[in-house]
Each structure stands twice: as C-alpha cells, then as structure tokens.
Amino acid sequence: MSIAAVAHLELRRLRVRPLAWLLAALTLGWLAWRYLFLLDTFMKMQVKLAAMADGPGFTDLVAVPLLAELLQLSFVVVPLMTMTLIASDRRQGTLPLLLSTGQPPSHIVLGKYLAALCWLALWLLLALAMPLALAGSVHLDLDLGKLAAATLGCALMMATLAAIGIACSAFTSQAALAAVAALIIALALWTVNSGARAAGVEGGFLDWLAMSTHLQIMARGVVGTNDIAWFGIVIVVSLALASRRLADERGRR
Amino acid sequence: MTTTRVLLRMAGVARRRAGRVAVDDLNLSLARGEVLGLLGVNGAGKSTTLAMVAGALRPDAGTIELDGQDFIDRPEIGRQLVGWLPETAPLWPELTVREHLQASASLRGLRGKAPVEAVIERLALGPMARRVAGVLSQGQRQRLGLACALLHDPALLVLDEPANALDPVQTAELRSIIAERAAAGCAVILSTHVLAEVTAVCTRAAILHQGRLRHDGPLTSDADRQALDKTFFTIATSAEAA
Numbered sequence: 001m002s003i004a005a006v007a008h009l010e011l012r013r014l015r016v017r018p019l020a021w022l023l024a025a026l027t028l029g030w031l032a033w034r035y036l037f038l039l040d041t042f043m044k045m046q047v048k049l050a051a052m053a054d055g056p057g058f059t060d061l062v063a064v065p066l067l068a069e070l071l072q073l074s075f076v077v078v079p080l081m082t083m084t085l086i087a088s089d090r091r092q093g094t095l096p097l098l099l100s101t102g103q104p105p106s107h108i109v110l111g112k113y114l115a116a117l118c119w120l121a122l123w124l125l126l127a128l129a130m131p132l133a134l135a136g137s138v139h140l141d142l143d144l145g146k147l148a149a150a151t152l153g154c155a156l157m158m159a160t161l162a163a164i165g166i167a168c169s170a171f172t173s174q175a176a177l178a179a180v181a182a183l184i185i186a187l188a189l190w191t192v193n194s195g196a197r198a199a200g201v202e203g204g205f206l207d208w209l210a211m212s213t214h215l216q217i218m219a220r221g222v223v224g225t226n227d228i229a230w231f232g233i234v235i236v237v238s239l240a241l242a243s244r245r246l247a248d249e250r251g252r253r
Numbered sequence: 254m255t256t257t258r259v260l261l262r263m264a265g266v267a268r269r270r271a272g273r274v275a276v277d278d279l280n281l282s283l284a285r286g287e288v289l290g291l292l293g294v295n296g297a298g299k300s301t302t303l304a305m306v307a308g309a310l311r312p313d314a315g316t317i318e319l320d321g322q323d324f325i326d327r328p329e330i331g332r333q334l335v336g337w338l339p340e341t342a343p344l345w346p347e348l349t350v351r352e353h354l355q356a357s358a359s360l361r362g363l364r365g366k367a368p369v370e371a372v373i374e375r376l377a378l379g380p381m382a383r384r385v386a387g388v389l390s391q392g393q394r395q396r397l398g399l400a401c402a403l404l405h406d407p408a409l410l411v412l413d414e415p416a417n418a419l420d421p422v423q424t425a426e427l428r429s430i431i432a433e434r435a436a437a438g439c440a441v442i443l444s445t446h447v448l449a450e451v452t453a454v455c456t457r458a459a460i461l462h463q464g465r466l467r468h469d470g471p472l473t474s475d476a477d478r479q480a481l482d483k484t485f486f487t488i489a490t491s492a493e494a495a
C-alpha cells in the first residue's frame with residue numbers, strides 16, 4: 001500500500017519532469033535512426049544471406065543489435081533518470097516529510113524504484129516496438145526465443161542500473177554527483193574483467209563479477225539461473241544499501 | 254470532545270545536530286486539547302524538538318511516547334496520529350496543489366477524494382488547486398503545507414513557525430484553525446519567535462533555551478501572559494550574557 005503510494009507520487013513527478021521527456025525523445029530518435037541504418041544494412045545483405053544455409057536473420061542483424069544500442073544508451077540515461085529520485089527529496093527537504101509519514105525506508109526506496117522501472121519498461125517497449133512492428137507487418141522470421149532472452153537481459157540490466165542509481169541517489173543531495181557515481185559503478189561492473197581477459201585469464205571470479213559476461217550470454221539467447229542470480233544480487237544489495245541509508249537519515253547528526 | 258488524557262510524553266530526550274547539543278534532557282508531556290506554545294531564541298532547539306515529535310528525527314537518548322506507544326521504535330504510528338508543518342513547508346515543485354494533497358492523503362493511507370476536498374474547502378485553496386507548488390508564493394506554500402498537515406485529521410498537530418509569510422488575514426485564519434482543532438480534542442504544538450502568537454492561541458507555554466527546557470507553565474490568565482513576557486526576556490538575556 002505505502003509502496004504503491006510512493007510509486008504513484010514518483011510517477012506523478014516523472015510525468016511532468018522535462019528531463020524524462022527530453023531523454024525519451026532524444027534516445028528514441030537516436031534509436032529510430034540506428035534502426036533504419038541496421039535495417040538498410042540487413043536489406044543490402046539479403047543476397048549473401050540467401051546463399052547461407054544457416055545464416056543470421058532479422059533477429060541477429062537488426063533486433064538484437066538495436067537492443068545493444070539501447071543498452072549503451074542505458075549507461076547514461078538510467079543514471080540521469082534515477083539521480084534525482086532521493087537526492088532531490090533530500091535537497092528540497094521533502095525527505096524528512098516522507099519519513100515523518102511513518103513509511104518504512106524500504107517502502108520509500110521500493111516505491112521510487114518501481115516508478116523508475118515503469119518509465120524504463122515503457123522506454124524498452126517503445127524501442128522494441130520498432131523491429132516487432134516491421135516483423136509483424138511483413139512477416140519476417142523472428143527468432144522469438146533469442147529476442148526474448150536478449151530483451152530479458154536488457155530489462156535486467158536496466159533494472160540493475162536503476163537500483164545502482166537509486167543507491168547513489170540515497171547517499172547524496174547532489175543529483176549530478178549521484179549520476180556520475182552511478183555511471184562509474186556501472187562502467188566498473190561492466191569492465192571489471194577486462195584486465196584479466198587481456199592477460200588471457202577467463203572464467204574466474206572477475207568474469208563472474210562482470211556485468212558484460214552475463215549479458216553476452218543472454219544476447220546469445222541463453223538464459224541461465226546463474227546470470228539471473230547475478231542481476232538479482234546486485235539489485236537487492238543496491239536497494240538494501242539505499243534503504244539502510246534512509247533508515248540512518250532519522251538518526252543523522 | 255476534549256479529554257485530559259496524555260497524548261505525547263517525552264522523557265530525557267536528547268539530540269545532537271551539526272556537532273553540538275541541540276536538545277538536552279527534555280521532559281515534556283501534552284494532553285489532548287492542549288495548545289502548547291514552544292518559545293526560544295534562534296538555535297534554542299525548537300525545530301529539532303518538533304522534528305523528533307514528528308518522527309523525522311530519532312533522539313540520541315530518551316523516550317517519546319505517542320498515545321501510550323513507543324514512537325521511536327514504531328514511527329509508523331505517526332502516519333495517522335501526527336500532522337507536521339516544518340519551518341519552511343517542503344513541497345514537490347512539480348506537483349499541483351491538488352496533487353500534493355492527493356499524494357499526502359495516499360501516503361497517510363487515506364482513500365477517496367473527501368479528505369482532500371474538505372481541506373481544500375477549509376483552507377480556501379480552491380483558486381490555486383491547479384497551480385504547481387513551484388510557482389506559489391511563500392504564504393501560499395505555507396498554507397499548502399498546513400493543509401497537508403491537517404489532511405488526515407491528526408491527534409497531534411506540530412506547527413513550526415506556521416505564521417511565517419502569512420498576511421494578517423491568514424494569520425487570523427490560522428489562529429481560528431488551531432482553536433478549532435484544539436476544541437475537537439487535537440493537541441497542538443506551536444513553535445514561534447512571536448510572543449503575541451503564543452499568548453493569543455496557546456493554553457500553555459514552554460521556553461527552550463540552549464536545548465534545555467527552562468520554563469513550562471499554563472497561559473490561562475492575563476497574569477500568566479504578562480509573566481511569560483518577563484520570563485522569556487529574562488531567559489533570553491541570560492542567554493546572551495552566557
């Protein structure tokens with residue numbers, strides 16, 4: 001009940017926040033342009049592809065690469081979307097007001113997280129609508145299993161970035177600082193294994209720790225519990241840290 | 254109906270803020286229907302005390318009981334029982350006045366439009382109901398903050414400098430609302446710098462000084478009101494000397 005109330009409040013704020021609309025418009029415009037580029041390349045390759053017995057199709061050459069573009073944008077967009085979620089409440093003095101309504105800190109964090117997920121889900125669906133609409137209208141062969149796995153990976157990564165963003169937002173009253181911290185943490189998680197890989201070491205703990213490892217597996221159409229657990233752990237830890245920080249807020253000197 | 258049952262009881266409450274003692278060994282109780290004026294010079298600890306009473310801050314030591322229950326361990330009981338107007342009414346600048354009230358109602362667990370419409374009517378917020386909070390004047394922000402505090406008909410109303418930026422008509426209206434709430438059995442704590450504000454509406458006055466309670470007495474007669482004036486200045490000037 002109180003999670004829903006906080007989520008509803010946050011969605012109302014997101015609805016009228018120019019940054020949310022601006023980010024959506026700019027990124028979807030960019031994705032549409034990239035989609036046309038990918039589609040053009042796919043069309044030009046038709047003769048070659050027809051000669052291949054088991055060559056890549058629309059899913060491999062257009063839909064999944066479009067999701068990869070979306071993921072690259074997520075590294076910037078998600079921290080920008082989440083940076084104000086708690087930091088602005090602290091800055092405006094509305095955080096003590098929220099705490100005084102007797103909401104448990106975890107409910108405040110979860111409510112805000114849910115609101116961010118709603119926005120991100122809409123963003124993902126609009127991006128996904130481009131290849132799906134074309135595939136549906138001209139009856140292209142879609143590898144639905146692979147696309148579903150890639151979409152799930154994309155959704156999980158955005159959910160993870162949002163959780164990291166909220167955790168960073170909980171620790172500061174400076175929204176810009178929260179965005180930069182979230183971006184740095186996300187990039188660190190993405191590239192944590194690059195040094196080991198460059199040295200030829202693969203399959204170790206650093207590989208498991210890296211976000212890229214789990215996402216690349218899903219992009220190939222394979223969904224494993226190990227990968228889902230990785231995203232789940234990062235989300236839970238991030239949200240727990242944010243809740244803990246808010247709980248400390250009442251006792252802060 | 255007014256009863257004399259104690260609603261709020263603070264015992265040995267202490268709180269440090271920004272590296273200094275803001276409130277120290279505070280013992281205070283408040284019954285339903287009482288209107289307590291909390292006086293003190295700047296930095297006396299009034300706002301910290303009220304933030305603790307509202308559940309926004311946790312004391313470092315001591316106990317706070319609200320309606321017989323431990324308010325420190327169970328801050329959720331404040332959701333229905335406490336309405337708080339902080340010193341500068343904190344608002345979400347993107348939301349309209351009506352959306353603010355609807356959000357506050359949801360956060361307090363209220364359902365339906367009736368509580369929101371009732372408070373809009375009572376505080377005459379109708380003409381500005383569609384305006385976003387970010388463009389409201391200071392006085393209008395204060396009225397909206399007061400509306401959010403009154404929305405759920407709390408048993409304890411905590412007002413920190415509520416007359417800030419209000420014009421004389423709005424100040425008179427505020428006094429009438431406080432009297433109305435007290436008559437309905439609500440306990441009210443009113444923090445202010447203005448002695449006249451306390452003598453006009455309060456049934457009791459307390460003076461905080463350097464975080465400690467220096468005076469707590471009734472305000473039922475003219476003699477009490479005149480004595481308060483003298484007591485306050487005695488404490489305030491001793492503070493300056495210290």
